[in-house]
Amino acid sequence: MDATHLVDITAPLQRAEIIAVGSEMLTPVKTDTNSLFITGVLNEIGIEVASKAVVGDRIDDVMVEVQQAIERVDLLVVTGGLGPTDDDVTRDAVARVLGRQLVEDPEIVERIRARFKRRGFEMPEINRRQAMVPVGGTAIDNPNGSAPGLWIEHGHAEARKVVLLLPGPPRELQPMLRTIVAERLAGRTSGARLYRRAINITGRSESHVDEALAPAYARWLAGQPPVSATILAALGQIELHLSVIAPNEASAREILDRAVADVMSVIGADVYSVDGESMEVVLGSLLKQAHLRIAAAESCTGGLLTSRLTDVPGSSAYVERAVIVYSNEAKTELLGVPPAVIDEHGAVSEPVAQAMARGIRERAGVDFGIGITGIAGPDGGTEAKPVGTVAIALAGPGGDDLRVRTFHFVGGRAMIKFQAAQAAMDMVRRTLAQRQHTAGSAEAARTAS
Amino acid sequence: MDATHLVDITAPLQRAEIIAVGSEMLTPVKTDTNSLFITGVLNEIGIEVASKAVVGDRIDDVMVEVQQAIERVDLLVVTGGLGPTDDDVTRDAVARVLGRQLVEDPEIVERIRARFKRRGFEMPEINRRQAMVPVGGTAIDNPNGSAPGLWIEHGHAEARKVVLLLPGPPRELQPMLRTIVAERLAGRTSGARLYRRAINITGRSESHVDEALAPAYARWLAGQPPVSATILAALGQIELHLSVIAPNEASAREILDRAVADVMSVIGADVYSVDGESMEVVLGSLLKQAHLRIAAAESCTGGLLTSRLTDVPGSSAYVERAVIVYSNEAKTELLGVPPAVIDEHGAVSEPVAQAMARGIRERAGVDFGIGITGIAGPDGGTEAKPVGTVAIALAGPGGDDLRVRTFHFVGGRAMIKFQAAQAAMDMVRRTLAQRQHTAGSAEAARTAS
Numbered sequence: 001m002d003a004t005h006l007v008d009i010t011a012p013l014q015r016a017e018i019i020a021v022g023s024e025m026l027t028p029v030k031t032d033t034n035s036l037f038i039t040g041v042l043n044e045i046g047i048e049v050a051s052k053a054v055v056g057d058r059i060d061d062v063m064v065e066v067q068q069a070i071e072r073v074d075l076l077v078v079t080g081g082l083g084p085t086d087d088d089v090t091r092d093a094v095a096r097v098l099g100r101q102l103v104e105d106p107e108i109v110e111r112i113r114a115r116f117k118r119r120g121f122e123m124p125e126i127n128r129r130q131a132m133v134p135v136g137g138t139a140i141d142n143p144n145g146s147a148p149g150l151w152i153e154h155g156h157a158e159a160r161k162v163v164l165l166l167p168g169p170p171r172e173l174q175p176m177l178r179t180i181v182a183e184r185l186a187g188r189t190s191g192a193r194l195y196r197r198a199i200n201i202t203g204r205s206e207s208h209v210d211e212a213l214a215p216a217y218a219r220w221l222a223g224q225p226p227v228s229a230t231i232l233a234a235l236g237q238i239e240l241h242l243s244v245i246a247p248n249e250a251s252a253r254e255i256l257d258r259a260v261a262d263v264m265s266v267i268g269a270d271v272y273s274v275d276g277e278s279m280e281v282v283l284g285s286l287l288k289q290a291h292l293r294i295a296a297a298e299s300c301t302g303g304l305l306t307s308r309l310t311d312v313p314g315s316s317a318y319v320e321r322a323v324i325v326y327s328n329e330a331k332t333e334l335l336g337v338p339p340a341v342i343d344e345h346g347a348v349s350e351p352v353a354q355a356m357a358r359g360i361r362e363r364a365g366v367d368f369g370i371g372i373t374g375i376a377g378p379d380g381g382t383e384a385k386p387v388g389t390v391a392i393a394l395a396g397p398g399g400d401d402l403r404v405r406t407f408h409f410v411g412g413r414a415m416i417k418f419q420a421a422q423a424a425m426d427m428v429r430r431t432l433a434q435r436q437h438t439a440g441s442a443e444a445a446r447t448a449s
Numbered sequence: 450m451d452a453t454h455l456v457d458i459t460a461p462l463q464r465a466e467i468i469a470v471g472s473e474m475l476t477p478v479k480t481d482t483n484s485l486f487i488t489g490v491l492n493e494i495g496i497e498v499a500s501k502a503v504v505g506d507r508i509d510d511v512m513v514e515v516q517q518a519i520e521r522v523d524l525l526v527v528t529g530g531l532g533p534t535d536d537d538v539t540r541d542a543v544a545r546v547l548g549r550q551l552v553e554d555p556e557i558v559e560r561i562r563a564r565f566k567r568r569g570f571e572m573p574e575i576n577r578r579q580a581m582v583p584v585g586g587t588a589i590d591n592p593n594g595s596a597p598g599l600w601i602e603h604g605h606a607e608a609r610k611v612v613l614l615l616p617g618p619p620r621e622l623q624p625m626l627r628t629i630v631a632e633r634l635a636g637r638t639s640g641a642r643l644y645r646r647a648i649n650i651t652g653r654s655e656s657h658v659d660e661a662l663a664p665a666y667a668r669w670l671a672g673q674p675p676v677s678a679t680i681l682a683a684l685g686q687i688e689l690h691l692s693v694i695a696p697n698e699a700s701a702r703e704i705l706d707r708a709v710a711d712v713m714s715v716i717g718a719d720v721y722s723v724d725g726e727s728m729e730v731v732l733g734s735l736l737k738q739a740h741l742r743i744a745a746a747e748s749c750t751g752g753l754l755t756s757r758l759t760d761v762p763g764s765s766a767y768v769e770r771a772v773i774v775y776s777n778e779a780k781t782e783l784l785g786v787p788p789a790v791i792d793e794h795g796a797v798s799e800p801v802a803q804a805m806a807r808g809i810r811e812r813a814g815v816d817f818g819i820g821i822t823g824i825a826g827p828d829g830g831t832e833a834k835p836v837g838t839v840a841i842a843l844a845g846p847g848g849d850d851l852r853v854r855t856f857h858f859v860g861g862r863a864m865i866k867f868q869a870a871q872a873a874m875d876m877v878r879r880t881l882a883q884r885q886h887t888a889g890s891a892e893a894a895r896t897a898s
Contacts, residue, residue: 024679025501026488026497026498026499026500026501027488027492027679027690028485028486028488028489028492028645029485029679029681029688029690030679030681031480031481031482031484031485031501032480033480035480036477036478036480037477039475039476039477040477043476043477048475049475050475050504050505050510051475051502051503051504051505051510051514052474052475052480052502052503053500053501053502053503054500054501054502055499055500056499056500061499061500064517064521065500068513068517072513196476198478205570206532206533206534207532207533207534207573207575207576208573210533210534210575211573211575217535228472230471230472230473230506230536231534231536232471232473233532233618239473241472241473241476276478298752301756302752302755302756302758302759302760302764302768303747303751303752303753303754303755303756303759303771303773304752304756305752306751306752306773307750307751307752307753307756307866309751310751310752310773310775310825310866311751311862311863311866313826313827313828313862314828315751316775316776319751319773319775320775320776320778320779321772321773321774321775321776321779321783322752322772322773323770323771323772323773323783324752324755324759324768324770324771324772324773325770326759326765326768326769326770327765327769327770329769330769330770330813334770334772364779376759377762378762379762379763410593411593411620412620413760413762414760415620417756417759417760
């Protein structure tokens with residue numbers, strides 16, 4: 001049979017399923033992560049992953065899953081269960097479902113034997129199992145382990161499907177998949193690929209974003225090629241994932257850029273990134289561009305805000321110091337917050353947040369100061385100021401109180417901390433974006449006049 | 450129908466499948482993680498997870514998966530796809546497979562409306578979809594979101610199966626599942642349960658722990674009932690998970706306590722918790738018990754150490770303030786680190802870490818001071834001090850330099866930060882544990898004499 005010939009007569013592969021075999025991935029502590037890598041590689045060549053599954057080491061369970069998958073997708077990737085021991089059942093399960101006999105390949109036996117020999121060992125007899133190949137299948141070399149992969153085609157002519165078996169360890173699986181994609185899979189796809197864009201939004205609920213974008217969804221779906229959208233509520237933000245199957249990157253970019261413009265025209269400044277960048281990365285870029293520095297005085301966030309800011313490589317350009325002030329004494333000693341203000345308004349109040357922001361800005365000698373004070377819980381809440389109440393203030397050049405707001409976050413302690421840090425960064429981001437916009441408009445006005 | 454009666458005539462639930470619905474989990478960037486929590490909770494009541502699946506937001510795909518699952522397991526847990534929008538298809542898919550009509554529940558509509566009102570919003574009309582309940586199903590209250598869960602029984606008498614629909618966000622799903630397990634699921638199982646113990650270990654590699662425990666493994670497996678052990682390398686620690694299937698908690702506790710004692714006798718002080726508690730919780734308890742307070746001066750960790758310390762409820766008892774000092778000026782101004790020490794040894798050095806530790810201890814007026822200075826990367830490394838080099842010092846009562854050490858961590862920026870924070874807490878933990886031990890021995894000596 002001639003592989004080149006097959007390419008011509010076979011329908012392109014479009015939909016894949018990934019099955020991970022291994023009982024350890026059905027425990028509370030381990031899950032399948034190979035599928036993320038596999039999905040990325042398949043998406044690059046235009047194959048969409050339609051579903052994923054994890055099954056244990058019982059041959060019946062593996063057979064059921066393989067049987068069902070082969071009915072609904074063109075490409076089935078099975079990972080794991082190719083080792084030499086009794087609980088490695090993948091080869092047997094697939095061979096039975098496809099109705100093929102397993103035959104020992106003497107060449108593979110020799111390769112495995114040589115591999116053991118190089119390390120000064122005799123090959124244990126059980127490793128012969130790894131040399132079993134279903135009739136009609138092709139072994140795939142594994143440069144980093146003893147278990148070869150297997151490539152099996154199933155069905156005839158236009159309905160021909162591919163079943164691919166790969167070992168579970170990532171360092172074995174990854175180079176093998178790369179090779180297979182280049183040498184075998186890429187030639188079996190339509191040429192079109194899946195391209196994505198992730199848009200991050202703050203300050204709106206999922207249903208508000210959804211309602212606002214409903215007319216755009218309809219337009220996108222009616223487009224040729226259609227753009228699909230998925231909306232996700234994450235902690236402190238809403239994510240909108242756009243994807244399109246396009247013949248090349250340039251056309252994908254054009255289509256996705258147009259969809260992003262649609263989103264921007266409806267959601268505006270609530271969009272903080274159009275390519276999946278995190279809040280700390282977006283804010284960091286804005287600060288760096290404008291040559292501005294920032295310092296935080298954190299109470300309830302306990303350092304999380306500054307830790308997130310400094311998760312970004314190169315953040316020392318705009319973060320130089322910060323203070324964490326849990327007690328009233330620390331607020332007064334390190335930031336000069338007047339005890340009278342704390343007495344009058346309470347430690348969790350807008351005037352205290354403002355005094356903290358002004359204090360850290362001045363003492364750190366930077367452009368912007370942030371003050372955060374709140375009740376992260378689970379104790380400390382009152383009727384007037386329940387757990388989740390957080391006051392955030394931003395002081396700007398000259399010590400001006402630029403913004404201050406009291407938030408009411410829900411969730412546990414860690415979630416309240418995260419949302420408060422997110423809201424504080426968003427406050428700075430909006431201020432900088434506005435300044436940039438204003439500066440841009442002034443520039444435009446000057447140019448026009 | 451009487452729920453109590455059903456319990457009597459129905460076979461115990463033993464095998465579950467978890468289906469996660471959501472196209473975003475079929476991308477290269479996101480996967481289902483709810484299944485880990487769900488597996489843990491189900492295992493606790495003796496239900497095994499036989500397989501897991503992820504499907505996209507296409508109703509046909511969800512229907513196929515639900516149909517297949519319901520044929521092979523007793524309990525089907527479907528997560529996600531219960532939102533108000535068009536791509537939330539779970540309710541419809543399950544209702545179709547089970548042949549039930551969906552009917553709007555006016556009480557749920559009112560609950561959702563009230564929830565929006567509390568936040569000052571009108572309920573968008575699309576949220577009515579979340580009030581649709583399949584005939585014969587029961588809505589499950591969601592204290593943290595608008596989407597109620599659904600409990601549906603399917604089939605008759607001994608073959609009765611349970612289909613459980615839960616919203617995707619973990620903070621909504623987790624409390625709902627806990628409630629359902631207590632109120633409905635626990636009464637439907639055989640009574641034997643899986644009990645686990647997670648032991649956290651620092652300062653040893655996975656293979657060292659594995660070798661040291663090999664004799665114990667064999668003993669545990671030969672026991673009646675046998676104890677299984679899984680060893681996992683996590684960031685900054687090794688986790689050893691022990692599990693046993695036992696008829697009741699008392700006997701499980703006895704068996705697991707014995708296994709934990711085996712581990713302690715081999716691994717000793719490198720074990721920092723025997724019930725899965727995090728380092729910050731363990732350290733917090735030690736500090737609270739001893740009425741000691743701590744303050745950190747953080748450079749490369751950027752606030753992560755103090756943020757983790759303050760993730761623990763009640764941490765204000767032992768954390769009062771901290772400083773984040775990225776620049777040399779900040780180290781000198783806020784901590785009194787002599788510029789000459791920085792010049793002579795470099796900012797990333799043990800003498801500077803020690804000066805930081807002493808400085809924060811004294812200025813904060815607390816018992817222990819921690820100084821952390823290092824290179825989190827990706828830039829800033831040199832041949833002598835590559836990325837990942839972190840000096841950590843601990844100053845104790847009287848300003849004594851108690852410990853200082855230079856670590857060489859691997860991984861990206863966030864991983865280096867995490868490991869440095871972990872190592873700093875472990876340094877304090879070991880010091881406190883030793884003091885406790887010494888105090889205990891002195892006490893014992895006094896009592897004996």
